[in-house]
Amino acid sequence: MNQAEGATLLDKAEALERLADIVPFRYLGAGELKALGADAELRTYAAKETLISQGDEAGDEVFVLIAGSVESLDASRDPPFRLNVVEAGSYFGEQTCLVGAPRPFAVAALEPSQCLVVPGPRFLRLLAESRSFAQAFGVKLREGLGIFDAFDRFTAEVLRGAALGHIEVRRLTELYKALAPALHPLAGDEARVDWGALSYAVRRLPENLTRSFVFLLTDNLPTVYASPALLFPFVATEARHRFVYEMMPGKDMVLIRNGMSDLMDFITCLCLFAVEAKKIRYRLNHPDYILALSRFLTTADWIEEPAELSTPLLGGCDEGEDDEGLLERLPFAAEEREELRRLWPRGAASRVRDIVFHRQAYSVDVRKQVNNFNGRLSELWAGQVGEAAERLLGVRPADFPEDFEVHLVSSNTHSVSNCLNPFFAAAKEEILGWAGREGLRNPGWAEPFDEVYHLSRPWFEAFPSRRAEFDEAERTAGIVRLPETVTTGIQVQLVDPASIRERPIDTGVAVSPKGAAGPRSLLVNIDYAFGEQAEEIMRSLLLLFGRNVRTISVLGKAGALQGGRGDILLPSAFIEQANDAFQPLPDAAKGSGRGRRERLERALPGRAVHSGPLLTVGGTLLQNRAMLEFYRRIWACVGLEMEGIWYLRAVLEAEELGVLRRGAERNFLYYVSDLPLAAGQRLSERLSPLEGVPPLYAITRELLSGIFGPARGRA
Numbered sequence: 179m180n181q182a183e184g185a186t187l188l189d190k191a192e193a194l195e196r197l198a199d200i201v202p203f204r205y206l207g208a209g210e211l212k213a214l215g216a217d218a219e220l221r222t223y224a225a226k227e228t229l230i231s232q233g234d235e236a237g238d239e240v241f242v243l244i245a246g247s248v249e250s251l252d253a254s255r256d257p258p259f260r261l262n263v264v265e266a267g268s269y270f271g272e273q274t275c276l277v278g279a280p281r282p283f284a285v286a287a288l289e290p291s292q293c294l295v296v297p298g299p300r301f302l303r304l305l306a307e308s309r310s311f312a313q314a315f316g317v318k319l320r321e322g323l324g325i326f327d328a329f330d331r332f333t334a335e336v337l338r339g340a341a342l343g344h345i346e347v348r349r350l351t352e353l354y355k356a357l358a359p360a361l362h363p364l365a366g367d368e369a370r371v372d373w374g375a376l377s378y379a380v381r382r383l384p385e386n387l388t389r390s391f392v393f394l395l396t397d398n399l400p401t402v403y404a405s406p407a408l409l410f411p412f413v414a415t416e417a418r419h420r421f422v423y424e425m426m427p428g429k430d431m432v433l434i435r436n437g438m439s440d441l442m443d444f445i446t447c448l449c450l451f452a453v454e455a456k457k458i459r460y461r462l463n464h465p466d467y468i469l470a471l472s473r474f475l476t477t478a479d480w481i482e483e484p485a486e487l488s489t490p491l492l493g494g495c496d497e498g499e500d501d502e503g504l505l506e507r508l509p510f511a512a513e514e515r516e517e518l519r520r521l522w523p524r525g526a527a528s529r530v531r532d533i534v535f536h537r538q539a540y541s542v543d544v545r546k547q548v549n550n551f552n553g554r555l556s557e558l559w560a561g562q563v564g565e566a567a568e569r570l571l572g573v574r575p576a577d578f579p580e581d582f583e584v585h586l587v588s589s590n591t592h593s594v595s596n597c598l599n600p601f602f603a604a605a606k607e608e609i610l611g612w613a614g615r616e617g618l619r620n621p622g623w624a625e626p627f628d629e630v631y632h633l634s635r636p637w638f639e640a641f642p643s644r645r646a647e648f649d650e651a652e653r654t655a656g657i658v659r660l661p662e663t664v665t666t667g668i669q670v671q672l673v674d675p676a677s678i679r680e681r682p683i684d685t686g687v688a689v690s691p692k693g694a695a696g697p698r699s700l701l702v703n704i705d706y707a708f709g710e711q712a713e714e715i716m717r718s719l720l721l722l723f724g725r726n727v728r729t730i731s732v733l734g735k736a737g738a739l740q741g742g743r744g745d746i747l748l749p750s751a752f753i754e755q756a757n758d759a760f761q762p763l764p765d766a767a768k769g770s771g772r773g774r775r776e777r778l779e780r781a782l783p784g785r786a787v788h789s790g791p792l793l794t795v796g797g798t799l800l801q802n803r804a805m806l807e808f809y810r811r812i813w814a815c816v817g818l819e820m821e822g823i824w825y826l827r828a829v830l831e832a833e834e835l836g837v838l839r840r841g842a843e844r845n846f847l848y849y850v851s852d853l854p855l856a857a858g859q860r861l862s863e864r865l866s867p868l869e870g871v872p873p874l875y876a877i878t879r880e881l882l883s884g885i886f887g888p889a890r891g892r893a
Contacts, residue, residue: 246291439709
C-alpha cells in the first residue's frame, strides 16, 4: 500500500494496544487479541486514497481505524456526496461482512490514516468464538447503526394506523419494500415479477382479493354480527386459517386473532401483493391491452360499445373470447402464464383484468373492540374445551382430583391423532397395496407408517365411504374432536390415554403401562396458534386445567439458519425479535440427559438435529437477510418461528403465580420447513412429502412416546 507522507506510523504492537481500547474489541482477552492481530493486516493510507469502492462485491474485510480519519461517500452522485466522517477508534465494513451484500458506499481517507484490516471469515469466526464480543458488537449494530430502522418505521406506521382505526396500504408499500423481506427477494426489482412471493401472499389472503377494496379487521365480532355465517358469504383462504366474510361486493370483514401478529401478517401479505400486482399492471399499460381486457368484462352490459375494436398489438379483439384465449395473447412469457394458472386455476385472465382495473387501492379499517362486556374469544374457546372435557370424563376440570394428569400439546390437527388412531394399523397394507396399483408409491420412506399417512389423503378421496370407518375407530380409541373454534382458528382434540393402550397404534410410539399418562389422565391436543395469540391460548388452558398439568409440549415447524429442510431443531432458548428479550429454557425442556437427540437421529437417517436459540419473529415477512444474519451470528440462533416465546411466557407466568405446579415438563420440538437464507428453499416453495412428513411424525412419535411410554428422567 502507499505510505502516508508525514504520518506518524504505528507498528502492529502499538496498533493492537489501541485496538484493545475499542468496543467491542476491548472485551477480548490478551490471547484473543494476539491471535486476531496475527491474522489482521496493518495498512497505511495517504490522504484521498480509497479504502473501499462502492458496489464492490468481492470485498468482505472489516476495517478498524487506528489513526487518522476517513469519509464515507455515495459515489453514485456527481460529485460524490459525503455521508459521514469516521474518526479513529471506529470500525466499518462490518455490515457487508455480516450480510454478504456489495459495499453500499465508498470510503476514502481524509488524512494520512492507518487501519487494522481483518479478513471477513476471521471476523465471523471471532463472532462465533467470543460471546461477549458478539453481544457487544450486536448492541452497536442494533442501536448505534440502526440496522433494523426499516422495520421500526414500518411497524410504527402500522401501529399508528391501527390506533387511528385506518390503514392505507399505498402509504405502506414503499416502507414495506425498504424491509427487503427474505421471502420477497425481488421486491425492489420493477422489471421482474416475483412469482414465488406472489403465490405466498395470494394463498394467505382472501380468495376475492382482486375484487375487494375495503377490509374491516376486527378482533371480536360486533354484537350485531354475532352470527356472521348467517349474514354474509364465507370467503376462503387457502393456506392461512382465517374467518373472512363478504359483507357486500368489494368489502370483507376479517376476524383477526388477538395481539399484533395476525394484523401484521395480513398487512404485510397485502403489501406484498400490491407490490407485485403493480408490476403486472405496468406490463399491461397500453391502450390495446386495456381495450382487450375491458371487452372481456363478463358483466359489463353497461359499457357502451366502442365504434372501433382494432387492437393491433394483440392482432384484433375477439368478442366473446374465453379466459384461456385472452391469457395466451397477453404479454406474458409461457412460464409466466403457467405461474398465473397456478395462482388462479380458474380464470387467470379474469384475475389479471381485475388487477389492471383495481389498481390495488386497498383500505383497511381496524376495529379493536372496546367497552365489550361479552367474553373474549379465547375465554369462550377455553369454556368449550372445559365443557367437552367434562362430557368425556364426567367431572369439571376445576374438580379434577389432585392425582389426575393433564398433558397439553400444541401441534396440528392430524399427526397426533393419526399416530393414535388404530384405523391405520388395520388399513395399512390395504392403503399401500392400492397406492402401488395406482402408481402412487415412491421410494425413500424409512418408516412405513409415514408413507401410509401421506397416501391416506388420495385413498380417502378414492374411497370416501371409508371415512366413517376412520371416524368410528378414532372415537373408540378415546379421541374426541372439537371442530367448533369460536373463530379462534384453533381446533382441539381430547384424548383418553387409557383407551389408547388397549388398541394397536403406530408402532413407532412407545406404549408402557407405567407411562407418564396413567389411567387417570387426559391429553389435550390443540392446533397451531398464530404468533402472539399463543400466549393467550396457553394462558387460558393453564387456567382451565391448572395444577393438574404435568407436561406442556409444542410441536412446530420452523425456518432454519443452518442445516437443511427436514432437519430437527431443539431450542435451548427463545429470543423475541421486537426487543431481543432472551428467555432460556430449563434443562428439563431441552431434552438433556434423555437421549432425545440420539433417538431423533436414529428415527431420521440422513437428517440432522440442531440445538440452539430460536428467534420468535413478528411475522413471516418481517425479516430480511441482514436481520437473519444478525441473529445467526450475534445470538447463535439456529432457526426462527412465531409462537415459542409466547407459549413459554404464559407457562413461566403460570408457574410463578402458582397456577401451574413447578417442575411440569416442557417440550419444544420443531422440524425445518424452509431455509429463509437459501434461494429455492424458502417458505414460498412448498415442502415435498419426503421432506416434510418424516420429520413431522418423528417429533410426534418422540413426544407421544414420552407421554405413553416409560418415564425418561423427568424433572
